[in-house]
Amino acid sequence: MAAPTQVVLEGVGRSYGRRLVFRGITVSIPDRSSFLAWGPNGSGKTTLLAVISGLVACTQGRVTLYVDGHILDAAGRRRQLGLVSPILGLYPQLTAEEHLELALKVRGFSSDRAALRAVLGRVGLGRRQRDPVAEYSTGMAQRLKYALAIAHEPRILVLDEPFSNLDPEGVGMARAIMDEQVRRGIVIAAACDRGEWADAHTVLSLAPA
Amino acid sequence: MRIPSCRSRPLEAAAALFIKDLRVEFRSLMSWGLLAASAAGITIATSFAFGGILPDPLTAAALLWIIVLLVAMTGLPQTFVREQEQGTAWTVRLWADPAPVLAAKLGLNFLLLLGLAALVVSLYGLLFNLPLAAPAALAGSVLGGCAALAGSGTLLAAIAAGTGARGLLLPLLAIPLQLPSLAAAVQSTAMAITGEGGATLRAALVLLAAQTAVSGLMSFMLFRYIWDEG
Numbered sequence: 001m002a003a004p005t006q007v008v009l010e011g012v013g014r015s016y017g018r019r020l021v022f023r024g025i026t027v028s029i030p031d032r033s034s035f036l037a038w039g040p041n042g043s044g045k046t047t048l049l050a051v052i053s054g055l056v057a058c059t060q061g062r063v064t065l066y067v068d069g070h071i072l073d074a075a076g077r078r079r080q081l082g083l084v085s086p087i088l089g090l091y092p093q094l095t096a097e098e099h100l101e102l103a104l105k106v107r108g109f110s111s112d113r114a115a116l117r118a119v120l121g122r123v124g125l126g127r128r129q130r131d132p133v134a135e136y137s138t139g140m141a142q143r144l145k146y147a148l149a150i151a152h153e154p155r156i157l158v159l160d161e162p163f164s165n166l167d168p169e170g171v172g173m174a175r176a177i178m179d180e181q182v183r184r185g186i187v188i189a190a191a192c193d194r195g196e197w198a199d200a201h202t203v204l205s206l207a208p209a
Numbered sequence: 210m211r212i213p214s215c216r217s218r219p220l221e222a223a224a225a226l227f228i229k230d231l232r233v234e235f236r237s238l239m240s241w242g243l244l245a246a247s248a249a250g251i252t253i254a255t256s257f258a259f260g261g262i263l264p265d266p267l268t269a270a271a272l273l274w275i276i277v278l279l280v281a282m283t284g285l286p287q288t289f290v291r292e293q294e295q296g297t298a299w300t301v302r303l304w305a306d307p308a309p310v311l312a313a314k315l316g317l318n319f320l321l322l323l324g325l326a327a328l329v330v331s332l333y334g335l336l337f338n339l340p341l342a343a344p345a346a347l348a349g350s351v352l353g354g355c356a357a358l359a360g361s362g363t364l365l366a367a368i369a370a371g372t373g374a375r376g377l378l379l380p381l382l383a384i385p386l387q388l389p390s391l392a393a394a395v396q397s398t399a400m401a402i403t404g405e406g407g408a409t410l411r412a413a414l415v416l417l418a419a420q421t422a423v424s425g426l427m428s429f430m431l432f433r434y435i436w437d438e439g
Binding site: 055075083087088089090092093094102107108132 | 221304
């Protein structure tokens with residue numbers, strides 16, 4: 001019997017042509033817990049998170065996401081998962097408010113201005129919500145990615161290099177979001193340094209294949 | 210910070226993505242401006258070549274659609290190429306089902322082609338003193354031709370955008386596949402210029418509508434595989 005929210009990886013592997021990125025990853029991440037994959041550059045952390053998020057298919061094994069005991073299909077994953085990752089681009093021509101409105105509408109959520117303002121305020125972009133992203137610093141762009149990942153209150157939050165480009169205040173914001181998420185569901189993160197997030201309940205060390 | 214609960218709304222998702230695509234395109238006016246300038250430049254050069262005298266209606270209609278097609282080959286892939294280059298293709302894949310993404314791109318490309326065709330037809334009118342025997346039929350031909358070209362061209366643009374040889378691949382794929390639509394559009398436009406051919410004109414417009422429907426349906430069936438593998 002699956003837990004209400006759970007992420008299960010069974011013998012997961014990914015290769016690009018003949019190049020193996022990782023293989024044989026088996027782990028079960030239960031509700032209200034956190035998971036950290038760490039390793040040097042090229043060890044496959046970003047690919048692993050992309051596989052869990054459904055952006056990249058695994059070439060071996062299986063990834064299953066449960067929410068409320070139900071297996072998530074592609075549409076369910078879009079609604080129940082939030083992702084912060086360097087691979088996710090932003091539109092330089094759009095404002096933060098427009099990004100957030102789009103992210104909610106295409107996922108089937110309704111959005112009102114007050115809720116959008118509250119989310120943007122939480123990540124420290126309240127005063128810049130109507131500026132085009134082209135005018136943002138990399139740290140502000142990272143904050144906007146947090147807003148986009150948490151606005152729909154996902155049960156599973158996936159964070160690739162969660163503290164990159166953030167100032168100390170931004171790191172504090174990210175840690176607060178991660179702590180809150182662990183109380184609501186699951187946090188899965190990847191980092192180069194294990195020490196970046198010592199609170200993780202489960203840790204997986206990756207090495208270049 | 211409470212976002213209300215959700216339900217599946219593919220039409221609203223497509224509308225939101227279409228508005229996003231419009232905003233991105235209009236705020237990057239450079240690409241639209243270049244396409245419009247190319248269309249205008251080719252049309253003006255054509256008028257000089259013919260000494261400002263309209264060739265026979267069939268040749269005039271063929272030139273009009275060749276100009277639209279040539280410029281469309283440059284313009285159609287832009288929206289997918291931009292998503293790839295900005296990394297936003299991953300973002301959209303994370304958020305949206307493929308069908309609303311395609312619907313939005315189809316809508317945008319139809320508008321783009323319609324704008325280009327309207328520009329070329331207007332310039333034709335000015336430069337050649339284009340006689341308009343059947344303006345409604347001309348409007349139908351332009352609408353039908355643009356819809357048919359957008360219907361197949363958008364899927365092909367998505368395929369081409371994911372490759373390194375996009376500049377070569379799109380014309381190679383699109384021109385043979387779009388020849389039937391192009392021929393129907395040329396025929397109906399020529400008849401709209403002369404005001405002839407009631408039943409023949411209707412048959413050409415029906416053919417354009419059928420080709421739009423078939424290419425649109427095929428696009429929705431195949432896009433998921435192209436987009437998810439992208």
